[in-house]
Amino acid sequence: MQYDLVVVGGGPAGLAAAIEAKENGVEKILLIERDRELGGILQQCIHNGFGLHIFKQQLTGPEYAERFINILKEKNIEYITNTMVIDITDKKEVYILNEKLGYKKINAKAVILAMGCRERTRGAISIPGFRPSGIFTAGTAQRFLNIEGYMVGKKVVILGSGDIGLIMARRLTLEGAKVLAVVEIMPYSTGLTRNIVQCLKDFNIPLLFEHTVIDIKGKSRVEGVVVAKVDENKNPIKGTEIYYECDTLLLSVGLIPENELSKKAGVIIDKRTSGPFVTESMETNIEGIFACGNVVHVHDLVDYVTLEAKRAGKAAAKYINGTLKRDGIKVVTINGRGIRYVVPQIINVNNSNEVTLFFRVDNIYKDCKLEVRLNEKVIKSIKKNKVTPGEMETVNIDFSKLDVKQDDKLFVEVKE
Amino acid sequence: MEKINLICIECPMGCNLEVIKDKDIEVKGNKCKRGKDYALKEIENPKRVLTTTVILKNSYLKRLPVRSDGEVPKSLLFDCIDYLNKIEVEAPVKMGQVIVENILNTGINIIASRSVEKLP
Numbered sequence: 001m002q003y004d005l006v007v008v009g010g011g012p013a014g015l016a017a018a019i020e021a022k023e024n025g026v027e028k029i030l031l032i033e034r035d036r037e038l039g040g041i042l043q044q045c046i047h048n049g050f051g052l053h054i055f056k057q058q059l060t061g062p063e064y065a066e067r068f069i070n071i072l073k074e075k076n077i078e079y080i081t082n083t084m085v086i087d088i089t090d091k092k093e094v095y096i097l098n099e100k101l102g103y104k105k106i107n108a109k110a111v112i113l114a115m116g117c118r119e120r121t122r123g124a125i126s127i128p129g130f131r132p133s134g135i136f137t138a139g140t141a142q143r144f145l146n147i148e149g150y151m152v153g154k155k156v157v158i159l160g161s162g163d164i165g166l167i168m169a170r171r172l173t174l175e176g177a178k179v180l181a182v183v184e185i186m187p188y189s190t191g192l193t194r195n196i197v198q199c200l201k202d203f204n205i206p207l208l209f210e211h212t213v214i215d216i217k218g219k220s221r222v223e224g225v226v227v228a229k230v231d232e233n234k235n236p237i238k239g240t241e242i243y244y245e246c247d248t249l250l251l252s253v254g255l256i257p258e259n260e261l262s263k264k265a266g267v268i269i270d271k272r273t274s275g276p277f278v279t280e281s282m283e284t285n286i287e288g289i290f291a292c293g294n295v296v297h298v299h300d301l302v303d304y305v306t307l308e309a310k311r312a313g314k315a316a317a318k319y320i321n322g323t324l325k326r327d328g329i330k331v332v333t334i335n336g337r338g339i340r341y342v343v344p345q346i347i348n349v350n351n352s353n354e355v356t357l358f359f360r361v362d363n364i365y366k367d368c369k370l371e372v373r374l375n376e377k378v379i380k381s382i383k384k385n386k387v388t389p390g391e392m393e394t395v396n397i398d399f400s401k402l403d404v405k406q407d408d409k410l411f412v413e414v415k416e
Numbered sequence: 417m418e419k420i421n422l423i424c425i426e427c428p429m430g431c432n433l434e435v436i437k438d439k440d441i442e443v444k445g446n447k448c449k450r451g452k453d454y455a456l457k458e459i460e461n462p463k464r465v466l467t468t469t470v471i472l473k474n475s476y477l478k479r480l481p482v483r484s485d486g487e488v489p490k491s492l493l494f495d496c497i498d499y500l501n502k503i504e505v506e507a508p509v510k511m512g513q514v515i516v517e518n519i520l521n522t523g524i525n526i527i528a529s530r531s532v533e534k535l536p
Contacts, residue, residue, distance in 0.1 A: 046529060
């Protein structure tokens with residue numbers, strides 16, 4: 001099987017990338033999805049709040065997905081569901097497996113990686129205790145409840161105050177469960193403020209900062225969890241234990257870009273993002289292999305995933321028709337003081353005059369400035385009342401007005 | 417005199433608001449005008465968009481995601497959920513299709529959040 005472009009993943013990133021590639025003249029596209037339908041995690045995110053930037057209205061996850069699925073179908077872009085990609089090589093050979101086709105090799109001119117991310121589990125945070133049933137990642141519980149129609153429990157403690165944890169606190173409460181507490185090890189929430197208010201305060205669900213779960217009781221089913229306050233080194237403080245009698249523990253303790261396939265293809269992963277190093281065109285270190293969405297870095301708004309995916313789709317089209325430039329001045333972005341990471345990591349100024357930088361701060365800062373420097377020279381300074389690690393920041397850089405040289409460095413920093 | 421503490425959700429700043437209800441309503445702690453508007457709306461009649469699922473028949477999916485096409489009073493959220501938990505819908509369904517008209521006389525409709533084809 002031979003395609004111009006293979007897109008791996010049919011969530012918001014894959015959908016937008018495939019559509020954009022088609023609009024930019026790529027004829028033979030195949031989008032591959034492992035689930036039974038397109039849309040990715042959006043299909044289980046039945047709450048609203050998606051699409052404020054792109055559609056200027058608050059859509060639910062399924063609505064946001066359906067708009068893109070409809071465009072994909074109108075444009076006759078080929079897609080297959082229930083299909084796993086087993087391997088990708090640096091020669092852009094994609095090996096797939098499904099019930100109908102069996103094991104097949106696909107040759108592609110270009111590949112877009114859009115596999116998204118997965119949740120960290122109990123193993124990732126090493127909670128001691130037995131392994132009874134009743135412990136779920138928040139996203140798994142969300143799928144059980146919203147898609148399969150099963151309640152996961154009646155009395156629930158949630159560890160982690162990321163957005164999925166907060167959304168699930170409300171969802172379970174509305175469906176009749178009692179959410180006893182949301183427990184957060186950090187002194188701040190990584191969730192959006194509007195979710196803390198609408199999901200916790202609305203239902204008087206307590207949010208405990210600088211606390212964590214130190215033990216899980218129960219042998220066949222969760223019977224309770226022990227929560228304790230932590231010190232500045234995140235170690236539990238003796239004497240601060242609280243026992244919650246509950247049958248369910250949800251974990252909302254972070255997301256990891258899913259890059260096993262990327263690594264097989266020889267794509268180099270940036271430790272700061274856990275995703276591939278990418279250029280302004282969302283191209284990885286392997287020519288013709290692009291990446292976008294949560295596989296590159298975890299986004300908090302799907303709108304930004306869409307924007308990034310369009311960039312990848314457009315660039316893949318350029319690569320296929322031979323107009324993506326290799327030569328040209330390359331600038332490296334650097335996360336300076338107060339910044340956890342910056343995407344893209346490399347910018348070829350020849351390919352794009354205007355580039356949007358996505359980045360995250362490493363702590364909460366109030367009344368500060370976000371500064372972008374080209375070597376020593378400040379080229380952008382944005383005043384901020386408050387920045388938090390939970391909310392991704394963006395800044396547009398117009399290179400046409402800048403005098404850049406090879407290997408110049410673009411620093412992003414927090415100035416207090 | 418009554419004091420109510422709120423967190424503004426109009427922007428990521430998340431101002432801590434103090435609302436003092438006397439003869440007049442006074443809002444403190446907001447750093448912009450939107451904070452005051454939010455507080456007044458929140459004190460008088462807090463409303464929320466409701467999203468949930470209803471039972472779905474004749475499909476490979478067991479639940480249909482639905483949402484309110486406007487905001488319903490916060491005090492009626494649980495009553496709406498109880499009502500919707502008794503609703504059964506049969507595929508095919510089109511996104512935006514009205515599932516419940518004027519739920520609990522709020523003037524708000526419950527609509528489908530996605531399309532679902534019927535079983536072949």
